Amino acid sequence: MARPKISLIGGGQIGGVLAQLCALRELGDVVMFDIVENMPQGKTLDIAEASPVDGFDVSVTGTNDYKDIAGSDVVIVTAGLPRKPGMSRDDLIEVNSKIMTSVSEGIRDNAPDAFVIIISNPLDAMVTLCQKITGFPSERVCGQAGVLDSSRFAAFIAWELGVSVKDVTAITLGGHGDTMVPLVRYASVAGIPVMELLEQKYGDAAKAQEVMTAMVERTKAAGGEVVKLLGNGSAFYSPASSAVAMAESFLKDQKRVLPTCALLDGQYGVDNFYVGVHxxxxxxxxxxxxxxxxxETEQALMDNSVAAVKELVGSMNL
Known part of the structure; x- marks a missing residue:
């Protein structure tokens, strides 16, 4: 039985971590595409040469030709300009929409049966563009954002309460940007509402709310926090890990419930727009x-986030 094939479009920081994680988990044979000559070949050769040490037994190769992604079961797209300090994700739309157009044509023409996961920013707009150009069914084109945003929210909660990250459940909805909606009411630790634990810790409801509000705001700005600290480039490990969780659920038919940028059909009062949902x-x-x-308050925040997505998508004049 042939191993699954995973193609990575973009050989930058996220692409490199994706290749390594897919190999380490032996999810399938990995092909990394990039337009920069020899770069994906060099990066994947480096990873492949670690296979005897790490003990993975899959193929990891690089290419500059879209034809080599033929037969892909999963395609993960990271291609695009990363953010720099002071930039919002939305600032990337003009240049990255041109890149995504070319990428989507390459996927459409060479991997017509693939499940496509987009990581490129601005996420909601790029997923929309990819689905329009490929013409793939909406269930096979989605975006990675909510897994990462929820993971960040959960991490901040765990660190604040001094508990294991494994026991924290946190949820974010909406667009992948400053208007995302971390849902405080649904945040819990082993089933215990986080607000209850914060009130126990501080003995004061107002203080607990203040701490939670700070974590919500940090979650919304978490990507920018990493960008500012790095000074050159944006987050790469956590987005890659999040996309691999999605790819693994597809490849192994795990049926995991994951926050995903998906095309809505009336849910939350939204029709025919890609938005982050479970x-x-x-x-x-x-x-x-x-x-x-x-x-009512949560729905208003969701409506605000969807409005931002609609404005961004509208700027592409699809």
């Missing part, structure tokens, strides 16, 4: 969208 990812791709019951 999805079941299995062998059929985005197999189901799970809609949470939001209160």
């Amino acid at each position: 999805c079941v990812i299995g062998a059929g791709g985005i197999e189901k969208i799970l809609e949470l019951k939001l209160d």
Whole structure:
């Protein structure tokens, strides 16, 4: 039985970590594409030469030709300009939409049966563009953002409460940007509402709310925090790990419930726009969208985030 094939479009920082993680987990044979001559070949050769040490037994190769992604089961796209300090994700739309157009044509023409995961920013717009150009069914084109945003939120909660990150559940919805919606009401530690634990810690409801508000705001700005600290480039390990979780759920039909940028069909009052929501990812791709019951305040925040997505997508004049 042939191993699954995973193609990575973009050989930058995220692409390199993706290749290594896919190999370490032996999810399938890996092909890294990039337009820079010899770079993906060199990066994948370096990873492949570690296989005897790390003990993985899959093929890891690089290419400058889209034809080499033929037969891919999964395609993960990271191609695009990364953010620099002071830039928002939305600032990247003009240059990255041109790159995504070319990438999408390459996927459409060479890997027509692939499950496509987009990481490139601005995320919601880039996923929309990819699906329009490829013409793939919406269940086979999605974006990675919510897994990462929720992971960041969960990490901040765990660090604040001094508990294991494994026991924290945190949820974010909406667009991947400053208007994202971390849902405080659904945040918990081993089933215990986080707000209860914060109130126990501080003995004061107002202080607990202040601490939570700070974590919510840090979650919204988390990508920019990394960009500022790095000074040149943006986050790469955490986005790659998050995309691999999605790819693994598809390849192994795990049916994990993961926050994913998916095309909505009436959920949350949104129709025909890509927005971050909870999805079941299995062998059929985005197999189901799970809609949470939001209160009035949460729905207003969601509406605001969706409005930002619509404005961004509208600027591309698709």
